[in-house]
Amino acid sequence: MDNEEIKLLLVKYITREADEKEVGQVKEWINAHPENEQYFAQLYETWQNMLYLQPDVINEEKAFAKFSAATIPHVPKYRVLAVWSKVAAAVALFGLLTAVLVSHYSKNVQSTRQVFVNNGGVKKIVLSDGTTVWLNAGSKLKYNTDFNKTNRTVYLEGEAFFDIAPGSKTIPFLVNTKNYTIRDIGTKFNLKAYANDSFFETTVVKGEVAVEGNIDNNTREMNRIYVKPHQVLRIYYPSAEKYAVKQDDKELKNLNEIQVSQVDSAKMDRYDGWKDDLLVFDGNTLDEISKVLERRYNVKIIMDDAELQNIRYSGSFKSISSIDKVLNLIKGNTAINYTIAGNTINITKNNKN
Template identity: 75%
Template sequence: MDNEQIKLLLVKYITREANDEEVVQVKDWIRAHPENEQYFAQLYETWQNMLYLNPKVIDEDKAFEKFGPVINPQETKYRQLYKWTKVAAVIALFGVLSFILIQHYAQNAQSIRQVAANKGGIKKIILSDGTLVWLNAGSKLKYNTNFGKTNRSVYLEGEAFFEIAPGKKTVPFIVNTKNYTVRDIGTKFNLKAYPNDQFFETTVIKGEVAVEGNVDNNAHEMNRIFVKPRQVLRIYYHPPAEKYAYKPNDNKDLENLNEIQVLQVDSGKMDRYDGWKNDVLVFDGNTLGEIAKVLERRYNVKIIMDDADLQNIRYSGSFKNVGGIDKVLAIIKGNTAIDYTIKGNTINITNDNN
C-alpha cells in the first residue's frame, strides 16, 4: 500500500467506516512492523481519551474529511506522533492543547516499566497514582514512566485485580489487553486475559467498567459493554462447544462477535473470581482442562492430560492456603474418577479405571 492508501484506511478504521476487506488491510499493516503497531496504539488511545472527555463534540464525518491529510506514516517516529496529536485535536474539534498526548511522546522518549509475577507466585504493587494492583501467577503489567501525569494507561498480559485510586476525570484509568480495552468507571475489578486462554474475563466488585474491542479483535466494531457490580463479562475468542444465551439490553450490533456471557454473581461467590489474591482457589463446575491451567500457573508445574473426555470432567471445590499441588490433586481425586503421577514438575493425570 502507498502512503495515501494507508492514510485513508487508518482514518476509516478509527472512525469505523472501514469495510471487512479494509479492516484486514489495516490489521496486516499494523502487524507488519512493531512501530506501526505502536503508532496505531497511541493514536487509538488518544481518540478514546477524546471520546471520554466530550463524546458529543466529535462529528465522525467531519473528522474523516480532516483526518486523512495529516497522517504520513513514512515520517520520522516523533514527527509522526506529533502529527497524530494534531489529528486528535482536529477530530475532537476543540483546542485542548493541554491534552496533546502524542506531542508529549514526541518531545520525551519514553521507557516502559514492566512488573511480572512468576508462575507459582503473586505480586502486589502500588502505582504512582495510588492504584493497588495484585498480579496473579504468570502475569505481566506494563506502563510508561509518565504514568499518572498525562495518562493512566497500562497493558496487562495475564490476570490482575485492580483497586483504582481516585483521579482526574480528564485522565481515566485504562487497561489494555491483546483483544480488549477496559476503561474504569469505578474502583475495584478483576481482569483475566492470559494469552493461552480462549477467553477474556472481567469481574466488577465495586463501581463499573466499560469494555470494547481493539485492533487485534475481529469484533472491533462492538458497542461498549458496561459491566456493573457483581457482574462477570466473559468473551470467548473461539466459541466453545457449549452454547450460552446472551441477551443484551441495548446493544444491537453483537451478531458477529465472539460468544459473550454476562453473569450476575451472588456476593458470597465472588471469591471464585478474586479469591486467588488471598490464596483461595474456587472451582464451580469448571472442567479439569480449565482447572489444569490454573494449577499450572499457581504451582509452576506442567500438567498432561491426553484424554479429551478427561479434560471435560467438571469439578467443584475450594482450596485455601494449600501449599502443595499434591494436596490439591489428592482432594480432587477423592471426588473425581482420576489418578495422577508426579515426576519433578510434570504431572500426568489419567482416568481411574478401578
C-alpha cells in the same frame, strides 16, 4: 477538519488517549469514505504490530521506513488521474502521522516499566496514582513512566485485580489487553486475559467498567459493554466452544461467544480469591483447573483424554502449598489418577470409579 486536526485525533485515538467526543469525531471521519476506513485500518494494524517489537532491537529509521511502506495505499494506474488530489492529501497525512507515531512509540519504548510475576507467585504493587494492583502467577503489567501525568493506561498479559484510586475525570484509567480494552468507571475489578486461556474475563466487585474490542485484521470493533457490580463478563475466543447470547442482553445482541452473569456476593472469591491465597472452583472443568494449577504451582500438567478434561469439579483450597494435596483432594471426588515426576504431572482417568 483539516489534515493537522485529523492527524492529532488519529494519534490520540490509536494510542488510547482520546476522550469520548474525539472518539466520535474519528469514527465519523472513518465512516465518511471507504478510503478513510482503509487508511485507518492499515495505520492501526501497523501501530499494533510495532507494539510487539522487542525494545532492545528497535531501530527508529527502519521502523519509520517499514511503517511508511506498510501504510501508504497502492493506487492502480487507471485511477491515478481521477483520485490524484485525494492520494496526494493522503500521502501527506501519512508522512505526518508516521513521524508522530514512530516518535511516540520510540519515546514509550524507552520509558516503559514492566512488572513480571513468574509461575508460582503473586505480587502486589501500588502505582503512582495510588491504584493498588495484585498480579497473579504468570502475568505481566506494563506502563509508561509518565503514568498519572498525561495518562493512566496500563497493558496487562495474564490476570490482575485492580483497586482503582480516584483520579481526574479527564484522565481515565485504561487497561489494554491483547484483544480488549477496559475503561474503569468504578473502583474494584478482576481481569483475566492469559494468552493460553480460551476466554477473556472481567469481574466487577465494586463500581463499573466498560469493555471494548481492539481492532485487528480479523475482528471488527465491538460496541462498548458495561459490566456492573457483581457481574462477570466472559468472552470466548473464536476457536473455543460456541456460547449463545441471552436474548434480553440488548447490548450484546450483535455479538457472539459472550456471557454476562450475575454473581452472589458470597461467591466472589471464586474470581478474586487467588490474591488472598485461596483457590475456588465452582463447576470448572479439569482442563480449566489444570491451567490454574500450572500457574499457581509452577508445574506442567499432562491430560490428553478429552473426556477427562471435561470432568467438572467444585471445591475450595486455602493456603495449600503442595499441589499433591490439592490433587489428592480432587481425586477423592472425581474419577482420576495422577503421577508426579519432578514438576510434571500426568493425570489419567480412573476407570474403577
